[in-house]
Amino acid sequence: MPKPAIRHLATAVVTALALTSAPAATAQPTPRAAATADSFYTYDGSKPLSSYEPGDVLKTRTLQYHVVGIPTPVRATQLLYRTTDAQGRPSAGVTSVVRGVGSDGSKAVSYQSAYDSLNPEHGPSRAIAGDVSLGGLLPNAESLVLVPFLLQGYDVIVPDTEGQTANFAAGPEYGTTTLDSLRAVSKAKETGMSDATRFGLIGYSGGAIATHWASALAPKYAPDINRRLVGFAEGGLLVAPAHNLKYVDGSTVWAGVIPMALIGAARAYDIDLKRYMSDYGRTVYEKLEHASIVNALGQYPGLTWKKLAKPEFANPNSVPEFVDAVNKLNLGEAPTPTIPGYIAQGDGGVLEGTPSNLPGIGTGDGVMVAGDVRALARQYCDKGNTSIKFKQYETLSHVGATVPWAPVALDWLNDRFAGKTPPSSCGQIPAGNSLAPEEHAPAG
Numbered sequence: 545m546p547k548p549a550i551r552h553l554a555t556a557v558v559t560a561l562a563l564t565s566a567p568a569a570t571a572q573p574t575p576r577a578a579a580t581a582d583s584f585y586t587y588d589g590s591k592p593l594s595s596y597e598p599g600d601v602l603k604t605r606t607l608q609y610h611v612v613g614i615p616t617p618v619r620a621t622q623l624l625y626r627t628t629d630a631q632g633r634p635s636a637g638v639t640s641v642v643r644g645v646g647s648d649g650s651k652a653v654s655y656q657s658a659y660d661s662l663n664p665e666h667g668p669s670r671a672i673a674g675d676v677s678l679g680g681l682l683p684n685a686e687s688l689v690l691v692p693f694l695l696q697g698y699d700v701i702v703p704d705t706e707g708q709t710a711n712f713a714a715g716p717e718y719g720t721t722t723l724d725s726l727r728a729v730s731k732a733k734e735t736g737m738s739d740a741t742r743f744g745l746i747g748y749s750g751g752a753i754a755t756h757w758a759s760a761l762a763p764k765y766a767p768d769i770n771r772r773l774v775g776f777a778e779g780g781l782l783v784a785p786a787h788n789l790k791y792v793d794g795s796t797v798w799a800g801v802i803p804m805a806l807i808g809a810a811r812a813y814d815i816d817l818k819r820y821m822s823d824y825g826r827t828v829y830e831k832l833e834h835a836s837i838v839n840a841l842g843q844y845p846g847l848t849w850k851k852l853a854k855p856e857f858a859n860p861n862s863v864p865e866f867v868d869a870v871n872k873l874n875l876g877e878a879p880t881p882t883i884p885g886y887i888a889q890g891d892g893g894v895l896e897g898t899p900s901n902l903p904g905i906g907t908g909d910g911v912m913v914a915g916d917v918r919a920l921a922r923q924y925c926d927k928g929n930t931s932i933k934f935k936q937y938e939t940l941s942h943v944g945a946t947v948p949w950a951p952v953a954l955d956w957l958n959d960r961f962a963g964k965t966p967p968s969s970c971g972q973i974p975a976g977n978s979l980a981p982e983e984h985a986p987a988g
Contacts, residue, residue: 547645549617587636594634596626599727604734612684613676620672625728630717630812638669639703639725641735644694649736651961652699656747656754659683660837662712667704679836701729705754712808715873719757723766744957745776752778759881774960777953779888780942783916786870786982787905791913796897798911799847800840803828809869820863825852861985876979880924884931884966886956889917890945891938909942919976931966934973
C-alpha cells in the first residue's frame with residue numbers, strides 16, 4: 545500500500561473527528577436492530593457452524609476504509625470466521641485487515657480496540673465499513689494509532705473482540721475471538737498472510753482485556769498461534785472485575801460502568817440479574833442494554849451497587865450468579881502467558897473522580913485497580929515468565945496514561961519483532977492485592 549494513502553488516512557481521522565465531535569451527554573444508544581442490517585455479519589451457510597474449525601473463514605470482502613463514514617484511499621479486507629463464545633459454543637466473528645506499506649506478509653500487529661459497547665453495531669469492523677454512530681466514534685479515532693504500524697510495513701488486524709452480541713467485559717470471549725481472528729487471517733489468501741506470519745498483540749483498556757486474555761489462553765486454546773506471537777503490549781488492564789465494581793462504586797465519572805459490566809457478564813453467561821435488581825436498577829439496566837460507554841461515562845455520578853440492587857442483595861457477593869461470573873473473568877485465575885509482555889497502568893484516578901482507597905483494593909486510574917495489575921505482573925514473574933516489563937504512572941489517570949503508553953508500546957513491539965532480549969521488571973514490582981476468587985455471601 546502506498547504511503548500517501550496511509551497518510552491520507554491519518555489526515556482523514558483528524559479532520560473527521562474535529563468535524564463530528566459531540567458531547568457524551570447528548571449521546572443516545574444506537575438501536576440494536578441496526579446491527580443485523582448488514583448480511584455480511586450473519587453466517588448463512590448450509591453446514592452447521594459447529595462443523596467448522598475455529599478460525600475457518602466463512603466470508604470475505606474488501607472495501608474502502610472509512611473514517612466517520614468518509615471513505616479513504618486505504619483498502620481493508622474483512623473476514624467472517626468461526627470462533628468460540630464465553631461458554632465454549634460455536635459462534636461467528638468478524639475481523640478487518642489493512643496491509644502495511646511494502647508488506648510481505650511476514651509480520652502483523654493485532655490491534656484490539658477499546659470500543660467498549662453493549663451494541664454490536666459499534667464494533668470496529670462497522671466503523672471501518674462506514675458506521676457513523678456516536679458509539680462507533682472511538683474505533684474511528686483509534687484508526688490514528690494504526691498509522692505508525694502501517695508506515696513501518698506491518699499488516700494491521702483489528703478484530704471485533706466482543707463478538708457479535710457485544711458481550712462487554714467478558715474477557716475469555718475477547719481472547720478466543722482475538723486468537724481465532726489470527727487463525728482466520730492466516731488462512732485467507734486476500735490478506736497476504738500465512739501460517740508463517742508473526743504477530744504482536746496491542747490494546748489499551750477494553751483492548752487490553754482482549755490482548756491479555758488472548759495471551760493467557762493462547763498456549764492451550766491456540767498453540768498454533770502462540771508459537772507465532774512475539775509479545776503483548778497493553779495498558780489500563782481489567783484484572784478482577786469484582787474489585788473494579790467496588791472501586792468505581794459511587795464515583796463521579798466511571799460509576800456508569802457498573803451496570804454495563806453487569807449486563808455484559810449476564811449476556812455472556814445467560815444470567816438473569818434483573819431479578820436481583822431494584823426498580824431503579826432495572827430501569828438503568830434496560831436503558832443501557834444496547835448502549836456504548838459514551839452513554840455511561842459521567843452520566844450516573846454517585847451510582848452504587850446498592851442503588852441498583854434490592855435491599856436483601858446489598859452485598860454483591862450475595863448474588864450467586866454474579867460471584868460465579870466474576871470469578872470466570874478474574875485474570876488471576878487464568879493461565880500464565882508464555883510470551884513477553886509490557887503492561888502499563890495509571891494510578892491517578894482522583895483526576896477522573898475516583899478517589900477510592902478501600903481495603904484490599906486501594907487506588908487506580910479511575911476505573912482500573914492498580915494493585916490488581918501489580919499483583920498479576922508479580923504472579924507471572926513468580927510462575928516463571930520473567931519477560932514482563934511493568935510501568936505504573938503514579939499521577940496519570942486512565943485516559944491520561946494512554947499518552948506515554950502508546951509510543952513505548954510501539955517501540956517495545958518493534959524490539960520483539962527485531963528479536964531483541966525482552967526487558968524485565970521482575971523483582972522490582974511493588975506488592976499488589978489478593979487476586980483470590982470471590983466468596984459467596986448470604987442474602988439479607
